[in-house]
Amino acid sequence: xxxxxxxxxxxxxxxxxxxxxxxxxxxxxxxxxxxxxxxxxxxxxxxxxxxxxxxxxxxxxxxxxxxxxxxxxxxxxxxxxxxxxxxxxxxxxxxxxxxxxxxxxxxxxxxxxxxxxxxxxxxxxxxxxxxxxxxxxxxxxxxxxxxxxxxxxxxxxxxxxxxxxxxxxxxxxxxxxxxxxxxxxxxxxxxxxxxxxxxxxxxxxxxxxxxxxxxxxxxxxxxxxxxxxxxxxxxxxxxxxxxxxxxxxxxxxxxxxxxxxxxxxxxxxxxxxxxxxxxxxxxxxxxxxxxxxxxxxxxxxxxxxxxxxxxxxxxxxxxxxxxxxxxxxxxxxxxxxxxxxxxxxxxxxxxxxxxxxxxxxxxxxxxxxxxxxxx
Amino acid sequence: xxxxxxxxxxxxxxxxxxxxxxxxxxxxxxxxxxxxxxxxxxxxxxxxxxxxxxxxxxxxxxxxxxxxxxxxxxxxxxxxxxxxxxxxxxxxxxxxxxxxxxxxxxxxxxxxxxxxxxxxxxxxxxxxxxxxxxxxxxxxxxxxxxxxxxxxxxxxxxxxxxxxxxxxxxxxxxxxxxxxxxxxxxxxxxxxxxxxxxxxxxxxxxxxxxxxxxxxxxxxxxxxxxxxxxxxxxxxxxxxxxxxxxxxxxxxxxxxxxxxxxxxxxxxxxxxxxxxxxxxxxxxxxxxxxxxxxxxxxxxxxxxxxxxxxxxxxxxxxxxxxxxxxxxxxxxxxxxxxxxxxxxxxxxxxxxxxxxxxxxxxxxxxxxxxxxxxxxxxxxxxxxxxxxxxxxxxxxx
Numbered sequence: 199x200x201x202x203x204x205x206x207x208x209x210x211x212x213x214x215x216x217x218x219x220x221x222x223x224x225x226x227x228x229x230x231x232x233x234x235x236x237x238x239x240x241x242x243x244x245x246x247x248x249x250x251x252x253x254x255x256x257x258x259x260x261x262x263x264x265x266x267x268x269x270x271x272x273x274x275x276x277x278x279x280x281x282x283x284x285x286x287x288x289x290x291x292x293x294x295x296x297x298x299x300x301x302x303x304x305x306x307x308x309x310x311x312x313x314x315x316x317x318x319x320x321x322x323x324x325x326x327x328x329x330x331x332x333x334x335x336x337x338x339x340x341x342x343x344x345x346x347x348x349x350x351x352x353x354x355x356x357x358x359x360x361x362x363x364x365x366x367x368x369x370x371x372x373x374x375x376x377x378x379x380x381x382x383x384x385x386x387x388x389x390x391x392x393x394x395x396x397x398x399x400x401x402x403x404x405x406x407x408x409x410x411x412x413x414x415x416x417x418x419x420x421x422x423x424x425x426x427x428x429x430x431x432x433x434x435x436x437x438x439x440x441x442x443x444x445x446x447x448x449x450x451x452x453x454x455x456x457x458x459x460x461x462x463x464x465x466x467x468x469x470x471x472x473x474x475x476x477x478x479x480x481x482x483x484x485x486x487x488x489x490x491x492x493x494x495x496x497x498x499x500x501x502x503x504x505x506x507x508x509x510x511x512x513x514x515x516x517x518x519x520x521x522x523x524x525x526x527x528x529x530x531x532x533x534x535x536x537x538x539x540x541x542x543x544x545x546x547x548x549x550x551x552x553x554x555x556x557x558x559x560x561x562x563x564x565x566x567x568x569x570x571x572x573x
Numbered sequence: 574x575x576x577x578x579x580x581x582x583x584x585x586x587x588x589x590x591x592x593x594x595x596x597x598x599x600x601x602x603x604x605x606x607x608x609x610x611x612x613x614x615x616x617x618x619x620x621x622x623x624x625x626x627x628x629x630x631x632x633x634x635x636x637x638x639x640x641x642x643x644x645x646x647x648x649x650x651x652x653x654x655x656x657x658x659x660x661x662x663x664x665x666x667x668x669x670x671x672x673x674x675x676x677x678x679x680x681x682x683x684x685x686x687x688x689x690x691x692x693x694x695x696x697x698x699x700x701x702x703x704x705x706x707x708x709x710x711x712x713x714x715x716x717x718x719x720x721x722x723x724x725x726x727x728x729x730x731x732x733x734x735x736x737x738x739x740x741x742x743x744x745x746x747x748x749x750x751x752x753x754x755x756x757x758x759x760x761x762x763x764x765x766x767x768x769x770x771x772x773x774x775x776x777x778x779x780x781x782x783x784x785x786x787x788x789x790x791x792x793x794x795x796x797x798x799x800x801x802x803x804x805x806x807x808x809x810x811x812x813x814x815x816x817x818x819x820x821x822x823x824x825x826x827x828x829x830x831x832x833x834x835x836x837x838x839x840x841x842x843x844x845x846x847x848x849x850x851x852x853x854x855x856x857x858x859x860x861x862x863x864x865x866x867x868x869x870x871x872x873x874x875x876x877x878x879x880x881x882x883x884x885x886x887x888x889x890x891x892x893x894x895x896x897x898x899x900x901x902x903x904x905x906x907x908x909x910x911x912x913x914x915x916x917x918x919x920x921x922x923x924x925x926x927x928x929x930x931x932x933x934x935x936x937x938x939x940x941x942x943x944x945x946x947x948x949x950x951x952x953x954x955x956x957x958x959x960x961x962x963x964x965x966x967x968x969x970x
Contacts, residue, residue: 266926270655270916297715300691304923307890311927320890322715324727325687325694328734331712334727493691497698523655525919529695532651533702547651 205414206391209398212410216251216401220289223249223403229291229350234278236467236489237296237323239339239481244404245362246346246354251290252400252463253278256441258554266308272523273551274439275305282309291349292317294342296485298462299493299526317349325494327487336482343478359477366472369404372411373468379418380457381511386418389435389456390446392464397440400463431571434508436460436534437519438527444553445519445560452565458511460504466490493526500530501537508543515571517564519548544571575811577784583807587800588633588790592674598623604681604743607700609693610793611864611885612686612711613732613878615759618797619751620739625677627696629793631659633673634666635838635948643669644949658917658948660696667703680706682742684735688713689887690920709738713882717890720883728879753871755797756878760869765805766792767866772812773856774905777821778829779812782855783844786836792865821854828853828969829906831898833928834913834921835860839950846959851966857905859886859921863897891924895931902938909969910940911962917946941965 212219220230230249233240240250255277262283263276281287293316295306303320310318321338324331343354376395379387387395395414399407433454437445440463446456459465470488474480490500508516516538520527531547538545546567550556598605603623608614610628617624634640640658643665648654650668652661666672683706685697694710701708711731716724736747772779788808795801815821830847832855837843847853863886870877889897901907910932912925925942932938943961945953 268914268916268919268922268925271919271923300920301923303691303715304920307892307894307924308927311891311895311931320715320717322724324714325710325712326731330727330730330734334714334723337723493695497695520653522653523919525656525692526695528653528656529660529692529699531653533699535651549653 205417206387206394208410209394209414212402212406213394213398216398217289219402219406220249220251224289230289231317232287232290232293234274234293234295234302235298235462236491237298237485237494238294238321239342239485240404241359241362241366241472241481242339242343242354243294243346244365245358246343246350247352247358248291248346248350249403250294252440253281253287253293254397254401254441255281255439257281266312267305270523272301272521274521274524275301279305279309282313290316292319294319294321296321297323298491299524301523301525317345319345323494324486327483331486332479332482335486336478339478339482356477359481363472363477363480365404365408368408369399369411370468370471372408372415373399375415376411377458377465377468385455385457386421388446388450389433389459390443390450392456392459393440393443393446393461396461396464397443400440430455431568432457432512432514434458434460434504434511434513434516435519436504436517438462438521438524440464442519442553444557448557448561449517449564449568452561452568454515454564454568458507458513462491465507466503491526492530497530497533501534504534505537505541505543508538509541513543515567516543516545517548517567518545519550522549522551575807575814577781577811580808580811581784581787583804584787584790587795587804589674591794595623595625595678596674598678604745605678606682606684606739607677607680607697608684609686609689609697611689612684612713612882613735615755615797615869615874615878616732616736616747616752617739618758619755620736620743620745620747622682622739622743622745624794625680626794627663627677627700628659629790630666630673630677631662631948632836632838634662635950636841637673639666639672640839640948641950643672644951654949655916657690657692657696657919658915658946660692661917662948664696664699667700679704682706682739683708684711685709686711686713686882688882689885690918707738707742709735711735715888716883717893718884718888719893720880724883725876725879728882729875732875732878752874756869756871756874758799758802759796760871762792762796762801762805763866763868765802765809767868768809769805769812770862770866772809772816775816776829776906777819777823777826778854778856779815779821781822781844781848782832782836782858782861783841785858785861786841786844789861789865796865823848823852823854825852826854827851828908828966829856830854831856831902831905831907831910832858832860832913833910833925834915835918835947837913837945837953838947840945840953840955840958843955843958843962847962847966851962853966855911857901857907859894862901887920891927894924894928895935898928898932899936902932902936907938909965910938911965912940912942913947914942914944915947916944917948939965939968 232253243250257277260280263280472484614624644661646665647661685693791801867881915922929940
């Protein structure tokens with residue numbers, strides 16, 4: 199049994215209780231806005247006194263959303279729309295999405311059409327990170343700030359933005375420390391644990407998450423990791439969703455150790471802090487082209503980041519999971535695989551839409567891959 | 574007197590001439606730039622660069638029956654069957670080193686844009702790695718087809734960066750005079766093109782959608798050259814004559830339809846089937862009407878190009894699309910819409926269900942949803958589609 203289990207349970211319990219947490223927040227007069235993926239400047243929403251809540255498509259079958267999106271659509275877009283249509287996001291005051299990918303852009307249009315009375319906001323994120331792009335996006339953030347002020351009826355003070363940036367940067371720093379723990383030969387925290395920790399952080403007030411992380415890191419530091427190698431293979435998993443914990447669990451069940459991930463709201467979101475005197479300029483620079491998101495970041499750059507990352511974590515095998523209808527991942531997958539092979543890192547492509555329905559096949563494939571690593 | 578057949582022959586000749594020029598470009602010292610549909614090609618023509626369009630090449634790949642093999646080849650190389658149909662057809666052609674006109678000529682530079690579709694830059698990246706040529710991304714942010722000053726200024730800065738990239742990479746320069754010339758030519762071709770589509774508002778419809786699908790070639794590929802102007806001027810006059818004499822493409826037009834999405838390139842006879850079997854004409858389409866036909870201002874070339882290239886159909890949110898549609902169905906006297914749920918183009922397809930419902934609820938307009946892939950013919954049934962069309966037409970009575 200993993201040493202960190204009791205801590206992880208706290209994160210899991212809080213995640214499960216998230217609607218109550220948000221409701222409590224709202225009862226105190228606060229507002230809450232949903233957002234998807236890693237390009238929405240949560241700091242600005244937080245500075246407006248609004249709780250940003252990441253939407254996680256934790257849904258079984260998609261039924262209602264099939265009346266709005268084609269069958270051949272990404273599970274993330276469909277799942278979230280499904281939950282919204284089922285009224286599961288009624289507690290939110292609206293949604294904010296950025297142009298993280300084209301499918302999401304189109305989903306936003308459908309969302310605003312079906313929920314016209316809510317606060318719906320789309321951030322037209324540039325693809326590039328040059329000076330003009332950063333300046334353009336700063337202007338967009340200024341408009342976003344004004345829209346948030348109109349929603350709350352009060353001005354967002356510079357001091358508040360600075361404070362929020364501090365809280366979110368602190369969170370990034372703490373999460374990075376959790377990732378650091380995974381560099382150990384036999385990490386005290388597993389890949390599925392990390393997903394629990396991250397998943398909780400994006401749906402509850404970040405201050406709360408910071409406190410929990412601090413306690414967790416303090417508590418865990420007293421438990422010295424087992425120095426001897428467990429014999430389990432160190433695995434990197436590229437996947438989008440924080441709901442992919444079951445995938446991590448399968449790998450761990452079969453004797454793999456997930457030491458690194460490429461979640462949309464994982465390492466790549468947490469790695470770079472927001473820095474700079476001009477707060478809006480700093481936020482613009484952070485969110486424009488700084489997050490190595492597929493399709494929004496040069497393929498070569500992303501492949502290099504992933505390979506280097508894997509090397510620094512002593513990864514012995516990589517599992518690249520693509521979503522069946524996620525164009526940004528699908529276009530880069532063959533190239534990423536090639537780059538891993540070039541670096542002699544064993545790599546496997548994995549594709550599934552709904553793990554619940556396809557678990558048997560997925561298990562068999564992962565087992566076969568882990569066996570090849572033994573040889 | 575000009576006939577429809579003359580126009581088709583002319584267009585075929587323009588196509589052959591263009592691909593010959595493209596194939597001889599290297600020999601003649603003319604640089605080739607791959608670009609995506611709907612971006613400022615006027616700049617390229619002004620700089621003496623010949624633009625090549627994988628997206629315009631893809632329909633040829635499909636129409637000439639290469640698509641199935643090329644799509645399979647892509648899958649053998651580890652690419653998903655669910656990718657954009659055009660990208661499968663043209664990347665497959667590149668990997669195979671084969672296709673219509675011997676394959677699309679090797680590029681010297683690649684220019685893509687995120688304007689219409691997020692897949693373009695990634696698709697171009699694959700091409701860039703394969704040929705080892707530089708790739709420039711013209712970053713156009715989302716403006717919901719209602720660009721404001723900040724959007725326009727950003728796109729203008731991007732176009733200027735593109736000019737700089739081309740000058741540096743190819744050792745060419747852009748003269749103001751040449752740009753003005755190309756902008757005037759492009760504007761003129763687009764003016765005639767818009768006039769032609771406008772004339773489809775008359776009953777009976779004077780031009781077949783099947784012809785339009787073919788006749789978009791010069792507007793896509795040759796805008797900015799005199800060839801496009803000459804072609805559309807004659808086509809405009811040809812259509813105007815038909816309008817004047819009340820000549821329709823079917824003897825007795827019974828139904829006027831709108832077509833949503835790109836054409837099914839491997840089943841263009843579906844359009845003739847509608848005309849011949851049902852006396853139904855397609856008078857409006859989000860493919861032909863939703864994209865080209867925008868005017869340019871030679872006194873403000875960059876700003877007007879920026880405005881033009883922001884308004885593509887795919888760059889609109891659903892509410893915006895509904896508004897455009899509602900006007901169009903009145904203006905074009907549309908009786909029903911065929912929505913082509915296109916597996917080969919998710920961005921074009923997303924939103925169709927909400928659109929169809931809005932048109933039904935607000936204007937009582939019936940619609941049909943058919944599924945397929947614009948490029949990949951596998952899994953598509955011609956007879957099933959025709960059966961669905963038959964049932965739909967019955968409903969219109």
